[in-house]
Amino acid sequence: METILSAGLEALGLPTEGAAALARYGQLLQAQNQVMNLTAITDPEQIARLHMLDCAALAAHVPLSGAKVLDVGSGAGFPGMVLKLLVPDCEMTLLDALEKRMRWLASIAPELGAEDVVCLHGRAEELGQSPDFREGFDVATSRAVADLSMLAELSLPFVRVGGLFVAMKSVDSRTEVDRAAHAVAVLGGRLLPAVDYTIPGTDVTHRLVRVEKVRPTPGQYPRRFAKLKKAPL
Ligand code: SAM
Numbered sequence: 001m002e003t004i005l006s007a008g009l010e011a012l013g014l015p016t017e018g019a020a021a022l023a024r025y026g027q028l029l030q031a032q033n034q035v036m037n038l039t040a041i042t043d044p045e046q047i048a049r050l051h052m053l054d055c056a057a058l059a060a061h062v063p064l065s066g067a068k069v070l071d072v073g074s075g076a077g078f079p080g081m082v083l084k085l086l087v088p089d090c091e092m093t094l095l096d097a098l099e100k101r102m103r104w105l106a107s108i109a110p111e112l113g114a115e116d117v118v119c120l121h122g123r124a125e126e127l128g129q130s131p132d133f134r135e136g137f138d139v140a141t142s143r144a145v146a147d148l149s150m151l152a153e154l155s156l157p158f159v160r161v162g163g164l165f166v167a168m169k170s171v172d173s174r175t176e177v178d179r180a181a182h183a184v185a186v187l188g189g190r191l192l193p194a195v196d197y198t199i200p201g202t203d204v205t206h207r208l209v210r211v212e213k214v215r216p217t218p219g220q221y222p223r224r225f226a227k228l229k230k231a232p233l
Pocket residue numbers: 072073074075076077078079095096097098101122123124125142143144145154225
């Protein structure tokens with residue numbers, strides 16, 4: 001796995017030093033996946049490419065060094081843990097509603113050299129209303145959590161004005177992005193041109209949908225989950 005990761009990081013224009021930690025993370029993920037539902041991908045090469053290198057691509061396109069970053073709906077740590085291992089000087093918080101996944105990530109972080117990663121159990125729509133977290137991050141990221149209009153409501157409240165929200169999407173997300181334009185504007189965001197990338201060693205192309213936070217998010221957002229799901233902005 002480490003060889004694939006090293007070559008892939010190089011292809012993405014990233015330093016290869018993080019390959020060993022990513023490979024160890026992949027091994028721990030495979031082992032834990034036997035007892036906890038973490039990922040449907042079980043082949044080590046596929047884990048390296050479709051999880052690790054897919055998420056690494058974000059670090060190739062978004063400056064994270066020194067930034068305070070929140071990964072919304074991180075699950076087994078994607079993309080947040082990968083980004084933390086590649087950019088150790090970012091302040092990374094992983095957030096997920098499933099406590100056991102956050103407990104597992106906290107338990108493996110020291111072994112990966114990421115002891116300062118914060119693993120937060122909670123719901124984004126609740127923590128986004130908390131003064132402890134609201135508009136407290138330079139960057140929010142999210143992969144495979146929700147449709148963009150819902151995701152923008154869950155994520156943009158965490159981003160400070162001048163910061164960035166990056167949603168990892170497929171290249172056929174154009175209609176989804178067009179439909180979310182109104183929500184993004186209401187929530188204080190402005191869509192920037194998307195960035196497409198091909199995962200090294202595959203013919204899979206994915207898209208980074210980037211939203212700049214240009215105004216504070218109005219206080220009524222995020223709404224309760226049932227409400228924002230039933231009536232997306
Ligand atoms: N981002 C990871 C990835 O790409 O592999 C996990 C994706 S998984 C399909 C979606 C995750 O989002 C789940 O772990 C779920 O618990 C979390 N999630 C969904 N809605 C959430 C919410 N409102 N607040 C916090 N976590 C949420």
